[in-house]
Amino acid sequence: MFKLFKNLKPFATSIAIVLILVFFQSLSELYLPTLMSDIVNNGIVNGDTNYIFKIGGLMLLVAAGGAICTVTANLLSSKVATGFGRDLRKKIFTKAEGFSLEEFEKVGTSSLITRTTNDITQVQQVLVIIMRMMISAPMMCIGGIIMAVSRDKELSLIIVVVLPILVATISIVAKKGLPLFKAMQTKLDKLNLVLRENLTGIRVIRAFNRIDHEKKRFNDANYDLTSTAIKVNKTMAILMPLMMLVMNLTTIAIIWFGGKRIDVGSMQVGDLMAFIQYVMQIMFSLIMVSMMFIMIPRASVSAVRINEVLDIVPEINDAKEIKKADDKRGYVEFKNVKFSYPGAANPVIDDISFSAKPGETTAIIGGTGSGKSTLISLIPRFYDIDSGSILVNGVDIREISQESLRSKIGFVPQKAVLFTGTITDNIRYGKEDATEEEVKKALETAQAIEFISNMKDGFDSVIAQGGTNVSGGQKQRLSIARALVRNPEIYVFDDSFSALDFKTDAKLRAALKKETKDSTVIIVAQRVSTVMDADRIIVLDEGKIVGMGTHKELLTNCDVYREIVSSQLSEEEIA
Structure with a gap:
């Protein structure tokens, strides 16, 4: 004492x-x-x-x-x-x-x-x-x-x-x-x-x-x-x-x-x-x-x-000498990355290598427990990897300050989290000094304007603790708007469209494409319809990459992807 x-x-x-x-x-x-x-x-x-x-x-x-x-x-x-x-x-x-x-x-x-x-x-x-x-x-x-x-x-x-x-x-x-x-x-x-x-x-x-x-x-x-x-x-x-x-x-x-x-x-x-x-x-x-x-x-x-x-000494700390990033903007690269949770017998992620560039959409798909969410949680450095390296703009993320790294990322978690306060307050959580126009634009892109306009106080409507007064899909759209208002270099969507109906999902992805054209987009999804238009699809199975390419390429050369597609789409849709 x-x-x-x-x-x-x-x-x-x-x-x-x-x-x-x-x-x-x-x-x-x-x-x-x-x-x-x-x-x-x-x-x-x-x-x-x-x-x-x-x-x-x-x-x-x-x-x-x-x-x-x-x-x-x-x-x-x-x-x-x-x-x-x-x-x-x-x-x-x-x-x-x-x-x-x-x-x-x-x-x-x-x-x-x-x-x-x-x-x-x-x-x-x-x-x-x-x-x-x-x-x-x-x-x-x-x-x-x-x-x-x-x-x-x-x-x-x-x-x-x-x-x-x-x-x-x-x-x-x-x-x-x-x-x-x-x-x-x-x-x-x-x-x-x-x-x-x-x-x-x-x-x-x-x-x-x-x-x-x-x-x-x-x-x-x-x-x-x-x-x-x-x-x-x-x-x-x-x-x-x-x-x-x-x-x-x-x-x-x-x-x-x-x-x-x-x-x-x-x-x-x-x-x-x-x-x-x-x-x-x-x-x-x-x-x-x-x-x-x-x-x-x-x-x-x-x-x-x-x-x-x-x-407790935090295991994740900023390096003593912080390196400056290259002139690149939004480049993400995984090099032979391996990661295990503490006490786990086998690594969750093993020998992962790929790169994602601005203007491209990289989608990650795989079965339950294949390591999709774990993989993208390594980008904002929520965990430190066991071996290999993750580069953002050409610099290992362990050599960038955590604040600087995360300021480059617009992260939308799998479980949408909202805070007590108004809708505007929640959106400005992504960018504190965001103007009303920026907030409105982000909400429009996230297809949230329609349900907000039906609320009594509009943008000033209060979100209850835990977001209990909005639906799952509405939560997801507000979470996406919160990331959009930052206008980050890298967008990370962790199965952030799962609660949306197909129509809203399609409209949202079309709007996102315009807003994120200069940024790197990484999407984790369960639905094939969400990822099939991506520039690059990475297929994970038991923590390893078993396929990488476009939708058409993977249908030809990746059995795991073909199984996922056939379980979700009819033969006519696949054709």
């Missing part, structure tokens, strides 16, 4: 002020029992009213000063903790933005959400307690012992007996609680995962009548987390009653033995009252420490999980 506290440097001044204020607050609390003792011994016993008012007034001033220090310290510590939490969330989010898809899969989306929210909140809460107590608790404990001993050395032997009992109690409870706190955070991850799958997959769940099954999954995860939380709370609930029991027994012992010492004249009543208060301060300081022990184990687990994210 202390590793995370390096992020507190910007708040060093505020922390120093908090510690100074807490120091003076502790001094005021330690001084008050002494003043009270003086009032009893010198004022009440002697009947000196003026002395009582004088010292009483001083007590009020000291108490007021301590209260001001406490309120100010609490305000500053809260500001520091919330600022620290804000910066840490930003740091994790920024770090996650730089992860490759492999790192996202390793950590897990639901776990990343938990670590960014719940885990940081745990650390934030314990930071407030540490700032308020790390000076106060030790000072109250040590100061209380010194002041108690100064009042009566023999009676202070009670403290020597009690302190080890309290420390042992706190240690045993904390030792039992730590593993449970760790388990709680893991189970919270599981609950978030189940909840996220339920919310995102609600249509499938209802379609297959699996609501009861999903309720059971959620209840199992929920009860699992609840039972662990109850175990933790039971363990920690023992602590406070034990502390109070020891405290009350200690008070009884002090009064018992202190009364005897007063009886023989070895101690004054005021000193006994002050002694009781100092022992109470020692006890309360240990209770404060026990509260820290309750929260620190859980925060420590959270801190470890946060550090796990921050310590």
